[in-house]
Amino acid sequence: GNSVTQMEGPVTLSEEAFLTINCTYTATGYPSLFWYVQYPGEGLQLLLKATKADDKGSNKGFEATYRKETTSFHLEKGSVQVSDSAVYFCALSENSGYSTLTFGKGTMLLVSP
Amino acid sequence: GAGVSQSPSNKVTEKGKDVELRCDPISGHTALYWYRQSLGQGLEFLIYFQGNSAPDKSGLPSDRFSAERTGGSVSTLTIQRTQQEDSAVYLCASSPTGQGGIGYTFGSGTRLTVV
Numbered sequence: 001g002n003s004v005t006q007m008e009g010p011v012t013l014s015e016e017a018f019l020t021i022n023c024t025y026t027a028t029g030y031p032s033l034f035w036y037v038q039y040p041g042e043g044l045q046l047l048l049k050a051t052k053a054d055d056k057g058s059n060k061g062f063e064a065t066y067r068k069e070t071t072s073f074h075l076e077k078g079s080v081q082v083s084d085s086a087v088y089f090c091a092l093s094e095n096s097g098y099s100t101l102t103f104g105k106g107t108m109l110l111v112s113p
Numbered sequence: 114g115a116g117v118s119q120s121p122s123n124k125v126t127e128k129g130k131d132v133e134l135r136c137d138p139i140s141g142h143t144a145l146y147w148y149r150q151s152l153g154q155g156l157e158f159l160i161y162f163q164g165n166s167a168p169d170k171s172g173l174p175s176d177r178f179s180a181e182r183t184g185g186s187v188s189t190l191t192i193q194r195t196q197q198e199d200s201a202v203y204l205c206a207s208s209p210t211g212q213g214g215i216g217y218t219f220g221s222g223t224r225l226t227v228v
Contacts, residue, residue, distance in 0.1 A: 031213070032213055032214035032216075034216055036219075041221075042221055043117075043204060043219040043220050043221040043222050044156075044204065044206075044219040045219070046216045046217075046218070049214075049216055051214045089155075089156065093213040093214060093216075094213045095213045095214045096213065098144070098161070098163065098168070098169075098211040098212060098213065099211075099212070099213030099214075100146065100158050100161055100169065101146075101158075101216075101217060102158075103148075103155055103156040104155065105154075105155035106155055106156075
Protein backbone atom coordinates (compact mmCIF):
# COMPACT_ATOMS: atom_id res chain seq x y z
CA GLY A 1 0.00 0.00 0.00
CA ASN A 2 0.87 3.68 -0.05
CA SER A 3 2.75 5.35 2.77
CA VAL A 4 4.49 8.62 3.57
CA THR A 5 7.34 9.07 6.02
CA GLN A 6 8.35 12.48 7.38
CA MET A 7 11.09 13.52 9.70
CA GLU A 8 9.95 13.78 13.28
CA GLY A 9 9.79 17.16 14.89
CA PRO A 10 9.74 19.56 16.35
CA VAL A 11 12.12 21.41 14.11
CA THR A 12 13.33 24.52 15.94
CA LEU A 13 14.92 27.33 13.95
CA SER A 14 15.78 30.98 14.32
CA GLU A 15 14.22 33.51 12.00
CA GLU A 16 15.93 33.70 8.57
CA ALA A 17 17.41 30.19 8.90
CA PHE A 18 17.21 27.65 6.08
CA LEU A 19 14.52 25.00 6.39
CA THR A 20 14.43 21.42 5.14
CA ILE A 21 11.72 18.95 6.11
CA ASN A 22 12.35 15.51 4.66
CA CYS A 23 9.59 13.42 3.13
CA THR A 24 9.84 10.04 1.41
CA TYR A 25 7.04 7.93 0.04
CA THR A 26 6.08 4.44 -1.05
CA ALA A 27 3.45 4.06 -3.75
CA THR A 28 2.32 1.37 -6.18
CA GLY A 29 1.96 3.76 -9.11
CA TYR A 30 3.05 7.29 -9.96
CA PRO A 31 1.42 9.50 -7.39
CA SER A 32 0.88 13.21 -7.03
CA LEU A 33 2.67 14.69 -4.02
CA PHE A 34 1.53 17.46 -1.72
CA TRP A 35 2.57 19.55 1.23
CA TYR A 36 -0.16 20.80 3.53
CA VAL A 37 0.30 23.26 6.38
CA GLN A 38 -1.74 23.52 9.57
CA TYR A 39 -1.44 26.75 11.54
CA PRO A 40 -2.40 26.67 15.23
CA GLY A 41 -6.14 26.24 15.68
CA GLU A 42 -6.84 25.98 11.96
CA GLY A 43 -7.54 23.29 9.39
CA LEU A 44 -5.08 22.05 6.78
CA GLN A 45 -4.24 24.27 3.84
CA LEU A 46 -2.66 23.11 0.61
CA LEU A 47 0.82 24.66 0.43
CA LEU A 48 2.14 23.21 -2.81
CA LYS A 49 1.97 20.16 -5.02
CA ALA A 50 3.71 18.32 -7.86
CA THR A 51 1.99 15.83 -10.13
CA LYS A 52 4.89 14.14 -11.93
CA ALA A 53 8.59 13.39 -11.64
CA ASP A 54 10.96 16.38 -11.66
CA ASP A 55 8.11 18.85 -11.18
CA LYS A 56 8.81 21.56 -8.61
CA GLY A 57 5.97 22.92 -6.52
CA SER A 58 6.39 26.35 -4.95
CA ASN A 59 4.37 28.77 -2.88
CA LYS A 60 5.08 31.51 -0.29
CA GLY A 61 8.84 30.93 -0.62
CA PHE A 62 8.53 27.18 -0.01
CA GLU A 63 9.67 24.68 -2.63
CA ALA A 64 9.66 20.92 -3.08
CA THR A 65 10.89 18.84 -6.04
CA TYR A 66 9.35 15.48 -6.96
CA ARG A 67 12.31 13.06 -7.06
CA LYS A 68 11.23 9.71 -8.44
CA GLU A 69 14.69 8.13 -8.18
CA THR A 70 14.84 8.75 -4.42
CA THR A 71 11.03 8.67 -3.87
CA SER A 72 11.32 11.97 -2.05
CA PHE A 73 9.55 15.34 -1.87
CA HIS A 74 11.56 17.38 0.63
CA LEU A 75 10.20 20.78 1.64
CA GLU A 76 12.64 23.72 1.65
CA LYS A 77 12.57 27.43 2.38
CA GLY A 78 15.57 29.72 2.22
CA SER A 79 14.64 32.06 5.07
CA VAL A 80 11.93 31.16 7.55
CA GLN A 81 9.79 33.65 9.45
CA VAL A 82 8.09 33.39 12.84
CA SER A 83 4.78 33.26 10.98
CA ASP A 84 5.87 29.97 9.34
CA SER A 85 5.53 28.20 12.69
CA ALA A 86 3.01 25.43 12.01
CA VAL A 87 2.68 21.70 11.41
CA TYR A 88 3.62 20.54 7.91
CA PHE A 89 2.16 17.39 6.38
CA CYS A 90 3.49 15.56 3.35
CA ALA A 91 0.88 13.57 1.42
CA LEU A 92 0.33 11.59 -1.76
CA SER A 93 -2.53 10.47 -3.94
CA GLU A 94 -2.64 8.16 -6.91
CA ASN A 95 -3.28 9.90 -10.22
CA SER A 96 -5.58 7.31 -11.77
CA GLY A 97 -9.27 7.36 -10.94
CA TYR A 98 -10.37 8.54 -7.54
CA SER A 99 -7.80 8.55 -4.83
CA THR A 100 -7.75 9.47 -1.18
CA LEU A 101 -4.82 11.35 0.29
CA THR A 102 -2.33 9.39 2.37
CA PHE A 103 -0.59 11.63 4.91
CA GLY A 104 2.63 11.55 6.83
CA LYS A 105 2.44 12.12 10.57
CA GLY A 106 3.33 15.79 10.32
CA THR A 107 6.36 17.81 11.36
CA MET A 108 6.03 20.74 13.74
CA LEU A 109 8.14 23.78 12.88
CA LEU A 110 8.87 26.36 15.57
CA VAL A 111 10.58 29.58 14.48
CA SER A 112 11.89 31.97 17.10
CA PRO A 113 12.68 35.67 16.57
CA GLY B 114 -20.10 28.36 0.23
CA ALA B 115 -16.67 29.89 -0.01
CA GLY B 116 -14.98 27.20 2.05
CA VAL B 117 -15.66 23.94 3.85
CA SER B 118 -17.67 24.59 6.98
CA GLN B 119 -17.80 22.23 9.96
CA SER B 120 -19.94 22.35 13.05
CA PRO B 121 -19.70 22.36 15.93
CA SER B 122 -16.11 23.53 16.23
CA ASN B 123 -15.86 21.96 19.68
CA LYS B 124 -17.91 19.21 21.28
CA VAL B 125 -17.58 17.74 24.76
CA THR B 126 -19.69 14.67 25.39
CA GLU B 127 -20.05 12.03 28.03
CA LYS B 128 -18.88 8.52 27.39
CA GLY B 129 -21.70 6.43 25.96
CA LYS B 130 -23.58 9.30 24.33
CA ASP B 131 -24.10 9.67 20.57
CA VAL B 132 -22.71 12.65 18.66
CA GLU B 133 -23.30 14.10 15.20
CA LEU B 134 -20.70 16.13 13.36
CA ARG B 135 -21.68 18.19 10.35
CA CYS B 136 -19.77 19.14 7.21
CA ASP B 137 -20.88 21.62 4.55
CA PRO B 138 -18.53 21.29 1.54
CA ILE B 139 -17.70 23.83 -1.13
CA SER B 140 -20.67 24.25 -3.43
CA GLY B 141 -20.36 22.05 -6.51
CA HIS B 142 -17.69 19.75 -5.07
CA THR B 143 -18.79 16.19 -5.71
CA ALA B 144 -16.18 14.50 -3.53
CA LEU B 145 -16.24 14.71 0.26
CA TYR B 146 -13.87 13.10 2.78
CA TRP B 147 -13.74 12.61 6.52
CA TYR B 148 -10.44 12.26 8.34
CA ARG B 149 -9.57 11.95 12.00
CA GLN B 150 -6.55 13.65 13.54
CA SER B 151 -5.31 12.27 16.84
CA LEU B 152 -2.19 13.09 18.81
CA GLY B 153 0.55 10.74 17.71
CA GLN B 154 -1.61 9.11 15.03
CA GLY B 155 -1.44 11.72 12.30
CA LEU B 156 -4.34 11.90 9.89
CA GLU B 157 -6.48 8.80 9.45
CA PHE B 158 -8.83 8.46 6.50
CA LEU B 159 -12.37 7.51 7.55
CA ILE B 160 -14.73 7.66 4.57
CA TYR B 161 -15.08 9.07 1.05
CA PHE B 162 -18.28 10.21 -0.66
CA GLN B 163 -18.82 10.71 -4.37
CA GLY B 164 -22.16 12.47 -4.57
CA ASN B 165 -24.38 10.72 -2.05
CA SER B 166 -22.64 7.36 -2.35
CA ALA B 167 -19.73 6.16 -0.23
CA PRO B 168 -17.51 3.96 -2.42
CA ASP B 169 -14.84 3.78 0.28
CA LYS B 170 -15.76 3.32 3.93
CA SER B 171 -12.64 1.37 4.72
CA GLY B 172 -11.34 3.78 7.35
CA LEU B 173 -14.33 3.71 9.69
CA PRO B 174 -12.84 2.22 12.86
CA SER B 175 -15.92 0.35 14.09
CA ASP B 176 -19.65 -0.08 13.49
CA ARG B 177 -20.26 2.72 15.99
CA PHE B 178 -19.19 5.11 13.24
CA SER B 179 -21.47 5.94 10.32
CA ALA B 180 -21.82 8.78 7.85
CA GLU B 181 -24.29 9.97 5.28
CA ARG B 182 -24.46 12.65 2.67
CA THR B 183 -27.66 14.12 1.28
CA GLY B 184 -28.35 16.17 -1.82
CA GLY B 185 -24.73 15.78 -2.85
CA SER B 186 -23.93 18.41 -0.28
CA VAL B 187 -24.03 18.29 3.53
CA SER B 188 -22.56 15.28 5.29
CA THR B 189 -23.07 14.06 8.83
CA LEU B 190 -20.65 11.80 10.70
CA THR B 191 -22.35 10.00 13.59
CA ILE B 192 -20.53 8.28 16.43
CA GLN B 193 -22.71 6.11 18.63
CA ARG B 194 -21.91 5.16 22.23
CA THR B 195 -18.81 7.34 22.26
CA GLN B 196 -15.65 6.08 23.93
CA GLN B 197 -12.68 8.04 25.26
CA GLU B 198 -10.51 6.82 22.39
CA ASP B 199 -12.87 8.62 20.01
CA SER B 200 -11.49 11.95 21.28
CA ALA B 201 -9.82 13.62 18.31
CA VAL B 202 -10.21 16.38 15.76
CA TYR B 203 -12.52 15.29 12.95
CA LEU B 204 -11.68 16.96 9.67
CA CYS B 205 -13.85 17.18 6.59
CA ALA B 206 -12.55 18.00 3.12
CA SER B 207 -13.99 18.35 -0.35
CA SER B 208 -12.63 18.35 -3.88
CA PRO B 209 -14.21 19.15 -7.24
CA THR B 210 -14.25 15.64 -8.68
CA GLY B 211 -12.42 13.17 -6.45
CA GLN B 212 -9.73 12.60 -9.06
CA GLY B 213 -6.24 12.19 -7.70
CA GLY B 214 -3.76 14.97 -8.19
CA ILE B 215 -6.10 17.83 -7.40
CA GLY B 216 -5.85 18.04 -3.64
CA TYR B 217 -8.56 18.83 -1.16
CA THR B 218 -9.89 21.87 0.68
CA PHE B 219 -10.23 21.17 4.39
CA GLY B 220 -12.54 22.60 6.99
CA SER B 221 -11.29 23.77 10.38
CA GLY B 222 -12.43 20.59 12.07
CA THR B 223 -14.53 19.56 15.04
CA ARG B 224 -12.60 18.89 18.22
CA LEU B 225 -14.40 16.05 20.02
CA THR B 226 -13.64 15.36 23.66
CA VAL B 227 -15.22 12.35 25.33
CA VAL B 228 -15.18 12.55 29.13
